[in-house]
Amino acid sequence: MSKIWTRMGDGSAIELTPDELRQEIVAGSEDAADKGQIPALDENEIDKLVEIFSAPWRVIGVEPGHEVPLTKDETACTLVSSQLSSGAHLQISREDAVEVFERVFAFDTMELGWIDYSFKPAKPMVSLDQVAVERLLSTTIFPMLYGAMPNMGLYYTPDGPFTNPADLLPLMKMDEARAEEMNAAELCMEDMIYVCKRFDEIGADGIDFDTTASAGDADFWATLKTVEELKKTTDLGIEVGMSGEFILGMHGEVEYNGKRLAGMFPHQQLKVVEEAGADIFGPVCNTKTNKAAAWNTARAVTFVKEVCKQATIPIHVNVGMGVGGVPMFETPPIDAVTRASVAMVEVAKVDGL
Amino acid sequence: MGNEEFYKEAGDAIKACDKEKAADVAKRALAAGIAPDEILKKGFIVGITEMGDLFERGQVFLPELVLASDAMSAAAAVCSAAVAEAGGDEEVEEAIVLGTVQGDVHDIGKTIVVAFLRANGYNVHDLGRDVSADKFIAKAEEVDAKVIGMSALLTTTMREQKRILEALEKQGLKGKYKTIVGGGASTQNWADQIGADAYGEDANDSVKKINALLGR
Structure with a gap:
């Protein structure tokens, strides 16, 4: 029986028989269905994924007419820095890099962000970034967003004023840990609102909250409350992108509109993001490095398909290093990236990547 | 009380994150003649394994997991002391x-x-x-x-x-x-x-x- 060349979730090359490939896809989908308590992919969808992964070409694309917008998070650091996301370290400014994303790479939206890419360090630099975004608004056509991560961990010791829950929990100081998390969330929210309103002042098209909930449920709460405030008081378009497939319960009891945030899977995250008033949702599904790329893609597609089914706002799924079915490898292999992307469009029916 | 009931009570004490209860069940199970490794394997470890699975499913959260591990330590300490008292080598945690x-x-x-x-x-x-x-x-x-x-x-x-x-x-x-x-x-x-x-x-x-x- 002929073998199909494919990859593992860490990017290493493997070969599978068609039967093995199909089994991986079925198992990946069933894992998502079991974890998220959602329907697994049906036979037609499994067939489509088998077809996508069996394609003999290294790079594949969607059918004509099925193209979707590409939005870019993590700013233009990919081109400017040598440290972030396998950065190319080109001797160009962040503003130049944004224009390259529009005019060379044909992205449909873009964001500018401070190089540290978290709201806390961005706050003292906001005047500088205001100037940069303002200039880009006049030299680009695509929607120009400002992007950063809530990254609530920066509000804990050793980086911030509040005692780190990771230090309090092992001492069984649960109440103190929870209190510090909410203190950090309040301050994080204040900083995010301050920074975002400065970009509203200069006419930015929107804000991208990227990698939200990375510090757990209180981090997500801070983002939702910020979005709520911005929708009430500004005209900013808002995209909320996640950091993981379920909300880590560092606190465990934080609620938003009466719903406990901890443990939410993507389709549940969507609902609170919609309630907060966001305009675009970016779900994340984590890659397991010891499983095949086909298993990971099927799993991610199963989660995201349910998100798309329930969504009333556009869904722009995260497809990149270690998420959305893409292998966890610093320079994600293009064969795996295009297969995951096509699967998200053709099977999960996402609105954008 | 049969062994199975002790095993269940031990697992439940871990899932309830109840340190005192875990230690108490361990003591009563040992007094009833259950071997320390039996009550650990068939009771407490079953409970903590279930907590781990529930955590991965987003159904219990970090504070509960930490409390459950504390309850587990309390039960393990009781069992370990019983082994030492009986003249065996007290199990040293690696x-x-x-x-x-x-x-x-x-x-x-x-x-x-x-x-x-x-x-x-x-x-x-x-x-x-x-x-x-x-x-x-x-x-x-x-x-x-x-x-x-x-x-x-x-x-x-x-x-x-x-x-x-x-x-x-x-x-x-x-x-x-x-x-x-x-x-x-x-x-x-x-x-x-x-x-x-x-x-x-x-x-x-x-x-x-x-x-x-x-x-x-």
Whole structure:
């Protein structure tokens, strides 16, 4: 029986028989269905994924007419820095890099962000970034967003004023840990609102909250409350992108509109993001490095398909290093990236990547 | 009260995160003639394993997991003391030194791994975040650790895991400790490349890998 060349979730090359490939896809989908308590992919969808992964070409694309917008998070650091996301370290400014994303790479939206890419360090630099975004608004056509991560961990010791829950929990100081998390969330929210309103002042098209909930449920709460405030008081378009497939319960009891945030899977995250008033949702599904790329893609597609089914706002799924079915490898292999992307469009029916 | 009821009560005490109850069930089960390893394996460990599964499904959360591991420690201490009293060798918890590597302050994943390992009866020395190679090695030497665990979230800090292994080699300590790497950017390939003994994909996997390294 002929073998199909494919990859593992860490990017290493493997070969599978068609039967093995199909089994991986079925198992990946069933894992998502079991974890998220959602329907697994049906036979037609499994067939489509088998077809996508069996394609003999290294790079594949969607059918004509099925193209979707590409939005870019993590700013233009990919081109400017040598440290972030396998950065190319080109001797160009962040503003130049944004224009390259529009005019060379044909992205449909873009964001500018401070190089540290978290709201806390961005706050003292906001005047500088205001100037940069303002200039880009006049030299680009695509929607120009400002992007950063809530990254609530920066509000804990050793980086911030509040005692780190990771230090309090092992001492069984649960109440103190929870209190510090909410203190950090309040301050994080204040900083995010301050920074975002400065970009509203200069006419930015929107804000991208990227990698939200990375510090757990209180981090997500801070983002939702910020979005709520911005929708009430500004005209900013808002995209909320996640950091993981379920909300880590560092606190465990934080609620938003009466719903406990901890443990939410993507389709549940969507609902609170919609309630907060966001305009675009970016779900994340984590890659397991010891499983095949086909298993990971099927799993991610199963989660995201349910998100798309329930969504009333556009869904722009995260497809990149270690998420959305893409292998966890610093320079994600293009064969795996295009297969995951096509699967998200053709099977999960996402609105954008 | 039959053995099965004791096993159930033991598992329930862990799932309820009830430290006093766990210790009490252990004492009563031993008094009823159940062997210490029986009540541990068939009762308490079943409970903590279920907590781990529920955590991975997003149905219990970190505070509960930490409390459950504390209850587990209380039950294990009662059982261990009973073994010693009966003239056996008191089971010594194997020491593990674990931390987030230098330059990296991401410690949420590491904290979860610590909770899982403690729940599984390991004596974990949590060094925290931004830990230098020297500190990892000094602590491992001090506590006679069996395993050194190194967490790194970032592609920019994972190279520090390699530096720790190189430092161990330089000091002639490479074979003395089993080594395991984990964190967002690490993979089995990376572990193989730098010569770590194991790679932990997540908290549950880390426990399994460390159990295997130590022949548990």
